[in-house]
Amino acid sequence: MSDGTRALETDPSVCYRHPGRQSWILCQRCGRTVCPECQILAPVGVHCPECVAETAGGVSWRPANNVTPLEKPKRRRSRPTAQRVQSLLSPPGVGLSASSVILGAAIVLWVIGSFSTLPFRWLAVFSSSFGLAPLPFPELQVWRYLTAPLVYSSGGFSLPGAVFFALSAVFFWFSAPQLERMLGTRTFLLVVAVASVVGNAAMVLTTGFSLGLTPIVFGCFAALLVTVWSEPQLRTQILVMIGINLLLSLVLGGNGLAALIGGMLGGGGALWLLRTGPDRGWKVRTPLLIIGAVCVGMILIAGFRALT
Numbered sequence: 001m002s003d004g005t006r007a008l009e010t011d012p013s014v015c016y017r018h019p020g021r022q023s024w025i026l027c028q029r030c031g032r033t034v035c036p037e038c039q040i041l042a043p044v045g046v047h048c049p050e051c052v053a054e055t056a057g058g059v060s061w062r063p064a065n066n067v068t069p070l071e072k073p074k075r076r077r078s079r080p081t082a083q084r085v086q087s088l089l090s091p092p093g094v095g096l097s098a099s100s101v102i103l104g105a106a107i108v109l110w111v112i113g114s115f116s117t118l119p120f121r122w123l124a125v126f127s128s129s130f131g132l133a134p135l136p137f138p139e140l141q142v143w144r145y146l147t148a149p150l151v152y153s154s155g156g157f158s159l160p161g162a163v164f165f166a167l168s169a170v171f172f173w174f175s176a177p178q179l180e181r182m183l184g185t186r187t188f189l190l191v192v193a194v195a196s197v198v199g200n201a202a203m204v205l206t207t208g209f210s211l212g213l214t215p216i217v218f219g220c221f222a223a224l225l226v227t228v229w230s231e232p233q234l235r236t237q238i239l240v241m242i243g244i245n246l247l248l249s250l251v252l253g254g255n256g257l258a259a260l261i262g263g264m265l266g267g268g269g270a271l272w273l274l275r276t277g278p279d280r281g282w283k284v285r286t287p288l289l290i291i292g293a294v295c296v297g298m299i300l301i302a303g304f305r306a307l308t
Helices: 003-010 049-054 081-089 098-113 118-123 144-150 159-183 185-206 214-227 232-253 257-276 285-307
Strands: none
Touching (some): 098 118, 098 144, 098 185, 118 144, 144 185, 144 214, 159 185, 159 214, 159 232, 185 257, 214 232, 232 257, 257 285
C-alpha cells in the first residue's frame, strides 16, 4: 500500500474507499470513515465492506441512492429484522463513553440539586425575569444552553421530579449510547450540543426555564430516526418510543413541549444536514456553518428577549 493510499484511509473526513466523498459515518468495527455507498447495516451501527467480508456476512447491504456497490460482499443468511431491532435498541454494555459521562454528570447534579439551588442557579438556562440569576441576563450566558440538560432540581426533593428524572435517564440510556456507536463520538456530541442549544433556547422563549435531559433525549431520538429511516421496523420502533416519551413528558413535565420539539429539530436537523450535504455537492464546512448559524441565532433571539 502506498503512503498516499494509507493517508487517505486515515483521513477522518473522507471515505477510505472513495477519497473524493465526504462522510461523517464510521465503521463500528475498524473505525474508518465510509460513504453511503459503502455503508453496510450491521446489528449495531454500520460496517465497511472489508469488515463484513472478514466476519463472513451477518449484515444486509444498504447502498445510497440505488448505486451499485463496487465490491458487494458475499453474505450468509441475515439475522431477522426483529433481532436487528432488538440489538439496536437494547441497553449497551459497560464502558466509558461520552453518553455515559453525560448521564453520570446529570445524576450527580440531580443529587446535589435535591439539597441545593446552586446547580440550577449556575448551570440552568432561564429567563432573568425569574429573579434567580447570579449574574444579570442569564439568557446571555452561553454555557447555560449546553449545561442546562444536566440540571433538574432547584433545591428540594420531590417524588414527581424524581420519577421524571428517572424516566428521562432511562430513555437517554436506551438511545444515546446506541447513537454514539453508530455516528462516532464527535458527530454524536455535535448532535447533542445542537439539540441542547435549540431546545433550551426554545424553552427560554416560551416558558422561561429548562427541564433537564428532555432536549437531548428527543434530539437523540430524532437523530436515530434519520439514521434508520430506510428500515421500516426500526423506524416504527423509534416512533413508538418518541410517542411514549412525549406523552410522559407532557403528563409529568407539562411545560416541556418547546424543549422536546426544539431538541428534535436541532438533533435531527443537524444530522440530516451532515448526511445529505455531500450528496448536494456541499463542502464539509457548509453544514457546520449552517448548524452554527442556527445555534447562534437561537441564543441571540433568547438574549434579545432578555433585553426587551
